[in-house]
Amino acid sequence: MTRKPLSAAGRLAPLLRAGLIAGVVVAAAAYPLAAIVGLTTKAGADAVSGRSLRLQAAMPAQTTYVYASDGTTLLTMFYEEHRRYTKLADMSPNIQQAIVAAEDTRFYKHHGVDAKGVARAFVANQQAGGVSQGASTLTMQYVRMSLRDSAQTPIEVQQATEQTSLRKIREMRLAIDLEKRMSKPDILERYLNSAYFGHRAYGIYAASEIFFSKTPKDLTPVEAATLAGLVKSPSEYDPASSDQQAATDRRNYVIDRMRQMGYISPDDAQAAQSEPIKLKLTDPPNDCVSLPKKYNNWGFFCDYLKNWWSAQPAFGDNPLERIDKLRRGGYKIVTTIDPKIQEISVSNVMGNEGSGSPFAHGLVVVEPGTGRVKSMAVNRVYSLDLSENYPNSNPALRGKMKGNYPNTVNPLLGGGDLPGYQAGSTFKMFTMLAALDAGLPLGTEYDSPHRIVSIYPGGGETSNCGGLWCPSNASGAMSGRQTMWSAFGKSVNTYFVQLEQNVGADKAVRMAERLGLRWRTDVDRRQAAPEKSKYWGAFTLGVSDVTPLEMANAYATVAAEGRYCEAIPVISINNPDGTPTMYRSKSGQTVEVAAPRCRQEFSADAARAAADAARCPTGDTPARGSCGGWSTADSVRGTVGRPVAGKTGTTDSTRSAWFVGFTPELAAASFLADPDNPFNAVGDAQSNKPVGAVAGTLKEALKDKPVRQFTPPSEAISR
Numbered sequence: 001m002t003r004k005p006l007s008a009a010g011r012l013a014p015l016l017r018a019g020l021i022a023g024v025v026v027a028a029a030a031y032p033l034a035a036i037v038g039l040t041t042k043a044g045a046d047a048v049s050g051r052s053l054r055l056q057a058a059m060p061a062q063t064t065y066v067y068a069s070d071g072t073t074l075l076t077m078f079y080e081e082h083r084r085y086t087k088l089a090d091m092s093p094n095i096q097q098a099i100v101a102a103e104d105t106r107f108y109k110h111h112g113v114d115a116k117g118v119a120r121a122f123v124a125n126q127q128a129g130g131v132s133q134g135a136s137t138l139t140m141q142y143v144r145m146s147l148r149d150s151a152q153t154p155i156e157v158q159q160a161t162e163q164t165s166l167r168k169i170r171e172m173r174l175a176i177d178l179e180k181r182m183s184k185p186d187i188l189e190r191y192l193n194s195a196y197f198g199h200r201a202y203g204i205y206a207a208s209e210i211f212f213s214k215t216p217k218d219l220t221p222v223e224a225a226t227l228a229g230l231v232k233s234p235s236e237y238d239p240a241s242s243d244q245q246a247a248t249d250r251r252n253y254v255i256d257r258m259r260q261m262g263y264i265s266p267d268d269a270q271a272a273q274s275e276p277i278k279l280k281l282t283d284p285p286n287d288c289v290s291l292p293k294k295y296n297n298w299g300f301f302c303d304y305l306k307n308w309w310s311a312q313p314a315f316g317d318n319p320l321e322r323i324d325k326l327r328r329g330g331y332k333i334v335t336t337i338d339p340k341i342q343e344i345s346v347s348n349v350m351g352n353e354g355s356g357s358p359f360a361h362g363l364v365v366v367e368p369g370t371g372r373v374k375s376m377a378v379n380r381v382y383s384l385d386l387s388e389n390y391p392n393s394n395p396a397l398r399g400k401m402k403g404n405y406p407n408t409v410n411p412l413l414g415g416g417d418l419p420g421y422q423a424g425s426t427f428k429m430f431t432m433l434a435a436l437d438a439g440l441p442l443g444t445e446y447d448s449p450h451r452i453v454s455i456y457p458g459g460g461e462t463s464n465c466g467g468l469w470c471p472s473n474a475s476g477a478m479s480g481r482q483t484m485w486s487a488f489g490k491s492v493n494t495y496f497v498q499l500e501q502n503v504g505a506d507k508a509v510r511m512a513e514r515l516g517l518r519w520r521t522d523v524d525r526r527q528a529a530p531e532k533s534k535y536w537g538a539f540t541l542g543v544s545d546v547t548p549l550e551m552a553n554a555y556a557t558v559a560a561e562g563r564y565c566e567a568i569p570v571i572s573i574n575n576p577d578g579t580p581t582m583y584r585s586k587s588g589q590t591v592e593v594a595a596p597r598c599r600q601e602f603s604a605d606a607a608r609a610a611a612d613a614a615r616c617p618t619g620d621t622p623a624r625g626s627c628g629g630w631s632t633a634d635s636v637r638g639t640v641g642r643p644v645a646g647k648t649g650t651t652d653s654t655r656s657a658w659f660v661g662f663t664p665e666l667a668a669a670s671f672l673a674d675p676d677n678p679f680n681a682v683g684d685a686q687s688n689k690p691v692g693a694v695a696g697t698l699k700e701a702l703k704d705k706p707v708r709q710f711t712p713p714s715e716a717i718s719r
Helices: 008-017 020-024 033-040 042-057 093-103 115-128 138-149 154-161 165-181 184-194 204-212 221-228 245-260 266-274 293-310 319-328 339-352 424-437 484-490 493-503 505-514 522-528 537-541 548-559 604-614 636-640 689-701
Strands: 064-067 074-078 196-198 332-335 360-366 373-378 446-448 480-482 563-565 570-574 582-584 590-592 598-600 645-650 657-662 667-673
Touching: 042 138, 074 293, 093 138, 093 184, 093 221, 093 245, 138 154, 138 165, 138 184, 154 165, 165 184, 184 204, 196 204, 204 221, 221 245, 221 266, 245 266, 293 319, 293 332, 293 339, 293 373, 339 360, 339 373, 339 689, 360 548, 360 689, 424 484, 424 493, 424 505, 424 537, 424 548, 424 604, 424 645, 424 657, 446 493, 480 484, 484 493, 484 604, 493 505, 493 537, 505 537, 548 563, 548 604, 548 645, 548 657, 548 667, 604 645, 636 689, 645 689, 657 689, 667 689
Parallel strands: 064 332
Antiparallel strands: 064 074, 332 570, 360 373, 360 667, 446 480, 563 598, 582 590, 645 657, 657 667
């Protein structure tokens, strides 16, 4: 005859009448039987059932893993609790047996609450005059951990952790109900993925990795017993401490329990107990400051990834929620950073300017047509420790604040909240694109004297100009009649001021915005406002602050024939179950978070025309027009060894120097400036360093790749 299982109250009531639960926690009189039996009312049962369903669905926090673009080079991890969920089938039977032997020998016999265990604990505690044994089953322990980890409010956290009889009773009820819904293997799997083993190891995967540098499926009986022994008290039985005696005693206790349960033979148990504990410790990285030393310079890219992530609505309603998802969501992130291109970029910037220089020398590489950031390199050490940094180069801060070199975590390359640096004549690209987009051809000619009186009010060189802005060229050799080709190649200021006047300064500003530039200083925001931008004549000469990430991506749009893609640091983001992470776009479509976000910003012909003119500064030969005999960076074509376009840029008194270059495959922007003191001039002698860094990076990054040609612009736009 099959015996009908007792209800939850049926199992608990006899224990309560005998005062057994009181022996586990506090006096039974504190919670009369009626209060517990009352939980079997429909309302009480429904509440327990609902909570059990939550526990069944709840998954513990997991570690997010971040890889380079090859999908195998680990950059770092993000976690609050280092955990990687592991299926029971991927765990050694040794650890499954060891944890049952250590924590709940009757696990496969009870239904969530072990009446015999409670009775045994009561007797032991009565004899000891205090709590010497607990009566929590594995299922009850899992309920407790899950309630704690899934708590949504401070009250729920308190209820899950408070040391009261009510909490214990709640765990019993939930454990009994949960065992009706989940199999023993499922509960054991959840338990082994939730338990804390010490040393920031949550779950068996992290514990195996941290203590033995292996996966759970490879654990030996001795290793499994060592780990299983930690759950009761991770600090007390810590095998990584200087004295392993307590850990050894606890391990041997577990081995003996495994022998008693028939999991291990007496001879094997004796041999195992005689072995010393042999650890192979691993310290898993966490966050950007924990990158391996050989990848230290990648920290700036990692920081950009975090900032990008915190801005994605797909991961929460605000930055705090999004970063919490990063630390707890268990994602696998394959980033866009290319180990080879990153190494080349670092070599080029560090070779030009060492980390002990106050001048930051940075370089960013972006892939046209996707916006994927392939490298972010700067001559700095990514570190929070500024104690040994050099004095600040800003006289006003010297003696009060350390300089940000060689160590810093400031987002010097973009993607953060720093405004960037003035980029000089690289901004002429936005004026040229605005003109081409408006229908002006490449052959548009202007007589370009050394100095010109503009239509724009004030600012800059206003002497004897009647209060109007009157800029001049850097050299008298730039004077004469110019087209877009020759004016871009020689960087003729007076030509581009006239072109800007023709198309409208506000159109140049809007073009820059269309290509991803954002204004981060009060001055730039004020000047870029619609009511003011039409008078911002100096915009074409690059007086606004900008980051190399923005400039590389803007020029990448030209290389991609007018297709603008948001800069993005990820190739793929997968959920713990391996599925791509999705979000609902503004258009209502469900798309992958990691998918490129692109749009056609202007015509392919306008982009081809801009690229044709941009071949002039590099010493390359355009498909249609003439560069006028000389250019500002004519060594680039010879260095790169393939079709290449770009633009130099320097600011007043050469306080900063820039070069942005691109081929059909890659776009790169490099700068040299002092972030601590913008008035500390780089000087003309160093202005070619960004040119060399970009040219060298493009050459090595594209080595052995097929040579791609720029598509010539139409004859109509080349008139």
